[in-house]
Amino acid sequence: MCSNFLPTAKMMATDQAVHGVPPSLSAKVVGSFAYLTVKDRLPTILTKVVDTIHRNKNKFFEEYGEEGVRAEKAAISLLSKLRNELQTDKAILAMSDGLEDADSWNQYLQRQQSLQGDQDSVSWFKSPWLYVECYMYRKVQEALWLNPPISDFDAFNEGKTQSFFESQQAVMALCTYLEGLNKNMEELSENQLFEQLHKLLQVSLWGNKCDLSISAGQENSQKTSPIDSLASLRPLILVDDSNMVWSTLISAQRPGQSGKTTPGRVDIVLDNAGFELVSDLVLADFLVSSGLAREVRFHGKSIPWFVSDVTASDFQWTIRQTMAANHKWMSKSGVQWQSYVKEGVWSYHDHPFWTLPHEFCDMAADAPDLYATLQGADLVLFKGDLNYRKLTGDRDWEHTVGFDMALRGFGPAPLCSLRTLKANVQVGLQPGQGEKLSTQDPDWMTSGKYAVIQFYSPHAEQ
Structure with missing residues (x-):
């Protein structure tokens, strides 16, 4: 909703009817590209992130000792939990990492809850595709951020580097x-x-x-x-x-x-x-x-x-x-x-x-x-x-x-x-x-x- 107030579901329906604003693309349309992305592509990406972090375990140990290994395990645990929530269509949760954008994310979640009518309906397969896809990448950042000393690790860096050289x-x-x-x-x-x-x-x-x-x-x-x-x-x-x-x-x-x-x-x-x-x-x-x-x-x-x-x-x-x-x-x-x-x-x-x-x-x-x-x-x-x-x-x-x-x-x-x-x-x-x-x-x-x-x-x- 392009405004700075929280709309109700009824207002949103009116907005669509009066202004001809169509609904967001969403995984709730089974078989759609959004559905296939949330069902198949996002879990694949999360699996690759987990693999990348795990492959760097020795590097973390060399740089940070046991603390680096503990951080690697804890980050992977959070990401595995996230993948499970995604695949079982659990409710989207508030950000709790205290990063500067956490409030904006949590306000956006409230906005979605007021649009969709209740808390549990804001889930991976029932919410706007753009929202849940962005949410996943932000949660990857949260899993690393909550686990210093590997907070600054870019799990996608290897792929970007390889793409440049190839x-x-x-x-x-x-x-x-x-x-x-x-x-x-x-x-x-x-x-x-x-x-x-x-x-x-x-x-x-x-x-x-x-x-x-x-x-x-x-x-x-x-x-x-x-x-x-x-x-x-x-x-x-x-x-x-x-x-x-x-x-x-x-x-x-x-x-x-x-x-x-x-x-x-x-x-x-x-x-x-x-x-x-x-x-x-x-x-x-x-x-x-x-x-x-x-x-x-x-x-x-x-x-x-x-x-x-x-x-x-x-x-x-x-x-x-x-x-x-x-x-x-x-x-x-x-x-x-x-x-x-x-x-x-x-x-x-x-x-x-x-x-x-x-x-x-x-x-x-x-x-x-x-x-x-x-x-x-x-x-x-x-x-x-x-x-x-x-x-x-x-x-x-x-x-x-x-x-x-x-x-x-x-x-x-x-x-x-x-x-x-x-x-x-x-x-x-x-x-x-x-x-x-x-x-x-x-x-x-x-x-x-x-x-x-x-x-x-x-x-x-x-």
Whole structure:
């Protein structure tokens, strides 16, 4: 519910009837993608977390002695209990770890209890899918946090690191392409500049296929040169608003001193580490070096999240690894990126709101500081599927409902979603487009095969 008061179930029903807000996707629909995720994928991910913690037992012993082993056992015990609660559809419990976001989580639980009518009905299979999935990752953090000295252990780090190294060929190809582009930047006409922006938006878009949570942590890297694949992937982009992104960047240029224009600020709300993050950094490099942006702010997660999401340490590690690479253009890119960070042209930010279960239309009320930050951007790029689910509330929208309507009032700045489809929500399609896709490919909404570059501007409504 996008407001700062607790609604009753009756009010929620009225909201749906009057405003046409559909119900949240939920595992209570047996056989749905949400159901299969909660039933199969989430327990698999929890099992992998338990295995990872157990495999690091010797490391914990070497670093912390018996205390490390005790912490490992206690964390695994909490996670095994969590897996059992999930698989037996137990009630969702309040957070008790005292972390800064615990109150927000517990208020959200109360909100769900008032919507669903009683305490026990807020359970793994009966509640919104987005909520219970986020809850699981937050409980993984709780299990570690309650067990110092292993509180800072990132159970997903091995997978993220492996994904980066297994994508080396693609990273090299991308950095080589960027080098050629930067060399000839001065000679590019406006049309050619737009073409290059379009290309790198697509590279960043398809980088989103490298998602470890959708594969439950299985190997998921980029092997081929992403530039070479773009032409064959073009027909799979269901909505392509790249021209709106271009015109937003152009109109954000303001007259500066001595007749020169000053470009605007672009914020990128990140998704996955590994190859996808590199594709985002390459796009950000191009935005700055082409003069389409003067500053890029990256927004990531403050805790390990959805298996492969970017944290501050992933961001810094990726730049360091790129700098240290035994490849001329890759290391040159890394050095450039490090200097962007040093000079403040690039900056990394995280905020507890990104790891709460709220849909983004709650942001203005629940995280006004973050909303105000985004209002300072001329364009906000939202990467990936989870951000799209939060943008649209992860609800059972008709495919033809406008993107603007599904945002339900969220619009701090012009925004664009770069997303490969991995969940049963997609809006802004042409009449008949969704039905045609369902006939051709029943899994079109969840396979990651299709994608959108979907734009909305609050300014267009003024």
